[in-house]
Amino acid sequence: MEGRSWQVNMRGLAIILVFQLAGEVIVTLTGIPFPGRVLGLILLWLSLSKGWVAAESIEAAANFLLQNLTLFFTPIVVGAVVYREVLTAHWFAISLGLLLSTAAGLVVTGKIAQRLEKVGSK
Amino acid sequence: MTDDLGALTEIVSSKTFGAAVTVSVFLLAQRLHRRYPSPITHPLLISSLGIILLLEVLGIEYSRYNHGGELISFLLGPATVALALPLYRRTEEVRRRVVVILTSVGAGAAAAMVVAAGVVRLLGGGPRLVLSMIPKSVTTPIAVEISAIIGGEGALTGVFVVLTGILGAVFGPELLRACGIKDEKAMGLALGTASHGIGTGRALKEGETIGAYSGLAMGLAGVITAILAPLAVIVFGWF
Numbered sequence: 001m002e003g004r005s006w007q008v009n010m011r012g013l014a015i016i017l018v019f020q021l022a023g024e025v026i027v028t029l030t031g032i033p034f035p036g037r038v039l040g041l042i043l044l045w046l047s048l049s050k051g052w053v054a055a056e057s058i059e060a061a062a063n064f065l066l067q068n069l070t071l072f073f074t075p076i077v078v079g080a081v082v083y084r085e086v087l088t089a090h091w092f093a094i095s096l097g098l099l100l101s102t103a104a105g106l107v108v109t110g111k112i113a114q115r116l117e118k119v120g121s122k
Numbered sequence: 123m124t125d126d127l128g129a130l131t132e133i134v135s136s137k138t139f140g141a142a143v144t145v146s147v148f149l150l151a152q153r154l155h156r157r158y159p160s161p162i163t164h165p166l167l168i169s170s171l172g173i174i175l176l177l178e179v180l181g182i183e184y185s186r187y188n189h190g191g192e193l194i195s196f197l198l199g200p201a202t203v204a205l206a207l208p209l210y211r212r213t214e215e216v217r218r219r220v221v222v223i224l225t226s227v228g229a230g231a232a233a234a235m236v237v238a239a240g241v242v243r244l245l246g247g248g249p250r251l252v253l254s255m256i257p258k259s260v261t262t263p264i265a266v267e268i269s270a271i272i273g274g275e276g277a278l279t280g281v282f283v284v285l286t287g288i289l290g291a292v293f294g295p296e297l298l299r300a301c302g303i304k305d306e307k308a309m310g311l312a313l314g315t316a317s318h319g320i321g322t323g324r325a326l327k328e329g330e331t332i333g334a335y336s337g338l339a340m341g342l343a344g345v346i347t348a349i350l351a352p353l354a355v356i357v358f359g360w361f
Contacts, residue, residue, distance in 0.1 A: 013200070020203045033352040035267035037202040038345055044206035049213055062204035065197060069319065070166045071148045072198045073262045075140070075191025077170035077284060079277030081177070082184055086251060086278070093245035097255055098282060101238035102289045103297060105259050105316030109230025109339070110303035113311045116222040 012061030140190020161291040198263040258282035264344035290317020291324035310335025
């Protein structure tokens with residue numbers, strides 16, 4: 001059982017990496033300004049929906065990756081030290097921008113969704 | 123003495139050092155967050171500050187630390203692709219409400235982008251700062267890659283992403299209710315669109331429906347922003 005679950009894990013990781021590679025290769029070859037990984041995500045979503053890839057085969061690997069997303073991101077945030085001068089010089093613009101844009105995103109999405117939801121249910 | 127220093131430099135520049143420090147400090151931050159659960163003690167915020175402090179005290183440059191740090195952040199790539207699984211699980215939900223979901227998430231993502239870039243630009247931020255602000259509402263791995271494509275700085279975007287998530291998690295549901303948005307699906311879509319995974323964490327505490335829709339919106343907003351951000355940059359001439 002132990003061996004089997006490990007095998008499933010490896011297979012899932014292989015599938016996910018191959019989709020990432022496919023996305024990156026397509027972006028490199030076509031030169032479209034789109035994140036290769038996100039294209040990989042879309043291709044994998046499509047393949048799951050079409051039944052070309054079984055959800056079970058990537059489940060263990062996907063769960064491991066998604067549950068530890070925050071850890072993978074830490075070294076990038078640490079990289080902000082390199083930009084501390086920009087951050088301190090523009091702290092007010094940044095704070096206000098973050099606050100207002102988060103509020104805008106919340107209210108615009110919520111209002112439109114609520115209105116359309118009501119129209120749809122009538 | 124010089125040899126000792128040389129050996130020390132070699133150690134802190136090794137891949138092992140950066141990787142070991144990252145995982146260990148993160149583990150401690152996670153424990154702290156479990157003991158004092160709050161968006162302000164988010165493990166990403168605490169662990170990043172902890173590592174920055176450690177590097178500062180030991181006098182280690184970021185580029186040295188990042189030899190090992192890169193090993194950890196590489197996994198963001200496959201993690202982004204893995205987001206396909208939760209999205210796939212909700213494909214039916216998307217199909218049934220495709221108009222509501224795509225319109226609201228698309229408009230919200232666009233509003234967040236324009237306001238973020240507009241405010242910073244009006245208050246005198248340079249192009250690199252403005253471009254780094256644009257993708258900051260979406261889930262971390264996608265935001266960092268969009269930032270690199272449009273000419274921002276991934277590390278800056280990373281910090282903005284985390285702060286945005288914390289803001290959304292701290293006052294999101296309260297703001298929505300104050301604005302008369304009480305429909306659970308609408309609340310979930312709003313939280314996921316405006317404050318990605320950290321907001322989704324709060325959404326899950328508000329209720330199962332809110333959490334599920336927030337998770338869905340988080341993935342979709344990432345994809346939509348990846349499409350819209352380069353367009354916004356061209357349209358507004360932010361290059």
